Amino acid sequence: MSAISVQNLTFAYEKQIVLEKISLQVKEKDFLAIIGPNGGGKSTLLKLILGINKIQKGTIKIFEQEPSKKLSLIGYVPQNTNINIDFPIRVIDVVLMGHVPIVNLPKKSFFKKALRWRDEGETACAMGALGQVGMEEYAYKKIGSLSGGQRQRVMIARALCAHPKILLLDEPTASIDVDGQKQIYDLLKVLNKSITIVVVTHDISVVLEYASKVAHINKKLTFHDVSYQANFQKSNGHFCEVEMMQMLGAQKGCSC
Ligand SMILES: Nc1ncnc2c1ncn2[C@@H]1O[C@H](COP(=O)(O)OP(=O)(O)OP(=O)(O)O)[C@@H](O)[C@H]1O
Ligand SMILES: [Mg+2]
Numbered sequence: 001m002s003a004i005s006v007q008n009l010t011f012a013y014e015k016q017i018v019l020e021k022i023s024l025q026v027k028e029k030d031f032l033a034i035i036g037p038n039g040g041g042k043s044t045l046l047k048l049i050l051g052i053n054k055i056q057k058g059t060i061k062i063f064e065q066e067p068s069k070k071l072s073l074i075g076y077v078p079q080n081t082n083i084n085i086d087f088p089i090r091v092i093d094v095v096l097m098g099h100v101p102i103v104n105l106p107k108k109s110f111f112k113k114a115l116r117w118r119d120e121g122e123t124a125c126a127m128g129a130l131g132q133v134g135m136e137e138y139a140y141k142k143i144g145s146l147s148g149g150q151r152q153r154v155m156i157a158r159a160l161c162a163h164p165k166i167l168l169l170d171e172p173t174a175s176i177d178v179d180g181q182k183q184i185y186d187l188l189k190v191l192n193k194s195i196t197i198v199v200v201t202h203d204i205s206v207v208l209e210y211a212s213k214v215a216h217i218n219k220k221l222t223f224h225d226v227s228y229q230a231n232f233q234k235s236n237g238h239f240c241e242v243e244m245m246q247m248l249g250a251q252k253g254c255s256c
């Protein structure tokens with residue numbers, strides 16, 4: 001059974017077609033990297049998988065089920081997480097929000113809900129999720145006192161809180177330094193032993209070092225199994241994106 005099955009999906013915002021005839025199979029325990037240019041449709045695809053955007057043409061199945069915001073099979077770490085770090089909320093409260101779908105929640109009710117869902121069982125579960133990302137000792141600190149990398153670990157813990165079988169992350173390391181990025185991806189690698197990982201990234205080294213599958217999306221999708229390609233070429237000590245993209249068979253207009 002596929003963890004995620006996308007068949008012949010076409011999606012448009014009003015008249016602008018953003019995704020065209022996309023098909024994709026993600027198997028259990030895959031580590032899929034979704035790459036592609038800004039505006040290529042990556043976040044849109046994730047929102048369709050999550051049931052945030054409504055399917056117009058084609059099908060998506062998550063472990064044979066229709067996408068829905070209520071589906072706890074998927075944990076989601078959104079792009080540009082908009083937590084107000086000045087708000088005096090603790091790490092544990094942020095993680096507890098993982099029990100409820102937070103997508104499209106207005107900011108005020110976002111925090112109210114966080115505070116309401118604090119009972120003992122759920123707190124234990126949230127502590128477990130924090131343990132999984134190595135952040136247990138920060139549970140009662142203010143979210144605003146954490147570094148960007150630590151905050152992102154907390155967001156991953158929040159996504160893990162409902163014990164998902166799939167973790168979707170939309171550019172989880174966008175504003176994190178190189179060491180912090182590596183720590184996050186090493187963490188995802190460990191989680192990948194039991195959870196299917198789908199990560200949108202602009203970081204080609206992720207594709208090279210961590211992913212088993214790659215989907216390049218620019219309205220259309222090209223899919224590549226890279227699990228058997230151990231050694232990509234390097235150029236002057238850094239990975240050569242053009243060579244890699246040629247190897248993957250996708251069009252990419254940049255130089256290195
Ligand atoms: N809610 C929306 N309403 C109308 N158009 C949208 C909406 N969300 C995205 N778009 C448009 O759809 C296209 C794809 O956007 P999307 O956010 O999926 O791209 P992306 O690949 O995630 O880009 P990035 O790498 O910049 O995050 C863009 O042209 C964008 O302007
Ligand atoms: Mg995006």
